[in-house]
Amino acid sequence: MRTLAPLVVGAGFIMALLFAIFASVFTPGFSLTPDPTAVSLFHKAPRHFEYSFEGPFGKYDHQQLQRGFQVYKEVCSNCHSLKLVTFADLKQIGYNEAEVKAIAKGWQIKQPTISNKDGSPTTRDNIPSDNFPLRYANDTEARSQNNGAVPPDLSLITKAREDGSNYVPSLVTGYTDFPAAQAAQFPDTRPDNNHYYNPYFSALNIAMPPPLKVDGLVSYKDGTVATREQMATDVGAFLTWAAEPKLEQRHHVGIASVIYLFIFAVLAYMSYRTIWGDKKH
Amino acid sequence: MSFPWAKHYEPKSDFMKWVDSRLPIPRFVYSAVGGGYPVPRNLNYFWNFGFMAGLALMIQIITGIVLAMHYDPSSAGAFLSVEHIMRDVNAGWFLRYAHANGASFFFIIIYLHIFRGLYYGSYKAPREVIWLIGVLIFLLMMATAFMGYALVWGQMSFWGARVITGFFSAIPFVGEPLRVWLLGGYAPDDATVNRFFALHYLLPFAILGVVILHIWALHIPGSSNPTGIEVKEEQDTVPFHPYYTAKDGFTVVLYLLIFAVVVFFLPNIMGDPDNYIAANPMSTPAHIAPEWYFCPFYAILRAFTFNFLWIDAKLWGVIAMFASIILLFFLPWMDASPVRSSGYRPLYKKFFWALVVDVIVLGVIGKLPPNQPFILIGQFAAIYYFAHFLIILPIVSRIEKPLPLPNSITEAVLAKHSSTSTLSGDLAAQPAE
Numbered sequence: 001m002r003t004l005a006p007l008v009v010g011a012g013f014i015m016a017l018l019f020a021i022f023a024s025v026f027t028p029g030f031s032l033t034p035d036p037t038a039v040s041l042f043h044k045a046p047r048h049f050e051y052s053f054e055g056p057f058g059k060y061d062h063q064q065l066q067r068g069f070q071v072y073k074e075v076c077s078n079c080h081s082l083k084l085v086t087f088a089d090l091k092q093i094g095y096n097e098a099e100v101k102a103i104a105k106g107w108q109i110k111q112p113t114i115s116n117k118d119g120s121p122t123t124r125d126n127i128p129s130d131n132f133p134l135r136y137a138n139d140t141e142a143r144s145q146n147n148g149a150v151p152p153d154l155s156l157i158t159k160a161r162e163d164g165s166n167y168v169p170s171l172v173t174g175y176t177d178f179p180a181a182q183a184a185q186f187p188d189t190r191p192d193n194n195h196y197y198n199p200y201f202s203a204l205n206i207a208m209p210p211p212l213k214v215d216g217l218v219s220y221k222d223g224t225v226a227t228r229e230q231m232a233t234d235v236g237a238f239l240t241w242a243a244e245p246k247l248e249q250r251h252h253v254g255i256a257s258v259i260y261l262f263i264f265a266v267l268a269y270m271s272y273r274t275i276w277g278d279k280k281h
Numbered sequence: 282m283s284f285p286w287a288k289h290y291e292p293k294s295d296f297m298k299w300v301d302s303r304l305p306i307p308r309f310v311y312s313a314v315g316g317g318y319p320v321p322r323n324l325n326y327f328w329n330f331g332f333m334a335g336l337a338l339m340i341q342i343i344t345g346i347v348l349a350m351h352y353d354p355s356s357a358g359a360f361l362s363v364e365h366i367m368r369d370v371n372a373g374w375f376l377r378y379a380h381a382n383g384a385s386f387f388f389i390i391i392y393l394h395i396f397r398g399l400y401y402g403s404y405k406a407p408r409e410v411i412w413l414i415g416v417l418i419f420l421l422m423m424a425t426a427f428m429g430y431a432l433v434w435g436q437m438s439f440w441g442a443r444v445i446t447g448f449f450s451a452i453p454f455v456g457e458p459l460r461v462w463l464l465g466g467y468a469p470d471d472a473t474v475n476r477f478f479a480l481h482y483l484l485p486f487a488i489l490g491v492v493i494l495h496i497w498a499l500h501i502p503g504s505s506n507p508t509g510i511e512v513k514e515e516q517d518t519v520p521f522h523p524y525y526t527a528k529d530g531f532t533v534v535l536y537l538l539i540f541a542v543v544v545f546f547l548p549n550i551m552g553d554p555d556n557y558i559a560a561n562p563m564s565t566p567a568h569i570a571p572e573w574y575f576c577p578f579y580a581i582l583r584a585f586t587f588n589f590l591w592i593d594a595k596l597w598g599v600i601a602m603f604a605s606i607i608l609l610f611f612l613p614w615m616d617a618s619p620v621r622s623s624g625y626r627p628l629y630k631k632f633f634w635a636l637v638v639d640v641i642v643l644g645v646i647g648k649l650p651p652n653q654p655f656i657l658i659g660q661f662a663a664i665y666y667f668a669h670f671l672i673i674l675p676i677v678s679r680i681e682k683p684l685p686l687p688n689s690i691t692e693a694v695l696a697k698h699s700s701t702s703t704l705s706g707d708l709a710a711q712p713a714e
Contacts, residue, residue: 254545
């Protein structure tokens with residue numbers, strides 16, 4: 001009896017699975033290859049962009065991060081917040097104390113606070129220790145101003161999307177006309193008036209209007225020519241820093257740790273061989 | 282204790298003599314992991330994963346305690362406090378990446394440790410209790426990892442917690458009240474994250490306690506070995522220290538080296554990008570998948586899509602998923618073969634490797650979206666999983682004719698070496714006079 005028990009239990013599970021297989025295989029319209037969808041055929045993986053922070057020795061290019069910050073400030077921040085980053089963090093990308101103070105003070109969205117007199121809600125200028133203020137008071141306000149879509153906070157965007165550092169610039173430069181091939185095959189997927197076609201976006205139709213429509217949308221302080229590609233790459237680098245500000249420390253400690261552990265491993269192996277000596281094993 | 286030739290602790294200094302006669306901890310350590318624990322001399326590198334798993338547990342506990350000092354177990358604060366750790370806490374990014382990847386590494390080690398046990402028949406008499414405790418550790422680890430992942434309170438944390446606790450609602454009559462009771466509400470919220478935090482802090486210490494039982498049970502018969510035959514005489518063994526402390530020391534450093542490469546250079550490679558989006562009960566991710574180490578079991582759960590014998594498909598899935606782990610408890614009694622090592626079981630060995638491939642396939646299927654042909658592949662893989670343990674193993678172990686076993690561990694070792702080299706330290710040590 002005890003020897004039969006596993007066979008009976010196993011047969012039970014296997015029968016249930018076999019019935020499940022038969023049920024799905026004999027369902028009308030069963031196919032091993034599911035019908036392609038617009039997304040499965042037309043969605044694109046991000047393009048590759050050259051960044052200085054790639055690879056184990058990668059470091060941020062502070063000039064590029066400052067250019068990217070300028071793009072964020074002048075273009076993205078009109079709709080997107082950056083709530084996990086403080087103004088003082090900008091010192092890490094090469095701005096000095098006075099510049100950070102000026103950036104905080106001049107930031108268009110003010111910091112919410114309460115009036116000293118009667119406690120009523122009011123706003124004040126930002127100071128360096130403040131986080132970047134929220135763009136909208138709440139999601140409802142954000143939706144009402146953006147055709148029903150909430151512009152996501154960008155603090156973690158490059159980590160919150162697959163291959164994010166390449167995704168961001170691919171997306172902002174990726175707007176195209178609705179492809180004829182897709183129109184022929186999936187006429188229902190044509191973007192409506194509130195959406196734009198972008199093959200890098202997961203749903204293909206995105207509510208965000210093309211943010212970098214023309215070259216020279218910003219004029220870079222360091223004289224770099226602000227092509228669309230340049231602006232997109234710079235903002236991709238800046239948002240990578242915003243999401244992963246400790247990358248340089250991480251790489252730095254990582255190199256030292258790996259070298260140390262490698263030497264340690266060689267020594268540990270040698271002591272293992274020495275201790276075992278001629279002992280056959 | 283294990284063997285009559287096991288050496289006994291002799292305190293060298295007056296101080297140690299004083300300690301040992303009052304609280305014999307030095308004696309205990311010496312017999313547990315020191316020169317007083319004789320271990321088969323022929324263990325291969327697959328026997329190093331136990332020691333590494335111990336290290337992985339300690340890394341999780343130490344990084345976890347410090348992370349807990351900065352973590353806020355509330356639905357409003359959890360995600361932000363994780364980012365606070367990443368940005369503001371000294372070396373917080375290191376602690377958090379080490380803890381998150383440490384969990385994955387712990388599971389990699391444990392899976393290798395389990396498959397070592399399966400290949401070499403380490404679960405067989407007289408080591409059944411070691412195996413049973415091991416399966417219990419595995420279950421506790423899964424519960425701990427699940428709750429720890431929920432604590433991040435990203436999108437995948439939230440929806441993963443929702444889906445997994447949703448399994449309980451498949452249980453007839455008590456399912457839905459049970460689910461609400463477990464969550465402390467109708468959906469994961471403050472009560473959930475708070476209790477998960479309390480339990481996530483508690484369970485590792487429960488695991489530590491059970492690990493001590495695991496090692497205690499191991500020290501009664503002593504370690505198994507690749508030949509699967511028992512230790513017969515002193516020359517079959519070497520003392521744990523310095524032999525295996527040195528060998529484990531090497532692989533521990535190797536483990537840390539690989540761990541460092543991932544933590545410092547690829548810290549998000551095993552994570553889901555969706556978990557960097559704060560939990561949002563109003564927005565379901567396009568595709569909910571568990572962490573990789575749960576994927577084989579998740580694939581088994583999803584394979585059941587048919588209401589068979591008046592049991593709901595969902596309930597079948599839940600029963601099968603739990604059964605796929607619980608059946609491991611019965612393994613020592615389902616495998617009737619007296620031979621432990623697959624090295625001498627040519628037929629079982631083939632099925633063992635089929636199981637390895639099968640579990641990898643299930644793992645991949647568990648991560649993929651539920652479309653054809655993946656559903657069908659997952660169903661066949663699930664069939665093999667149950668067939669392997671419940672049908673093939675009991676039958677094969679009764680009909681298989683094993684290869685002849687060597688007479689002793691030492692004979693097996695020397696036979697291996699005589700074919701590869703002529704120099705023999707052991708023979709030189711006992712010259713034929």
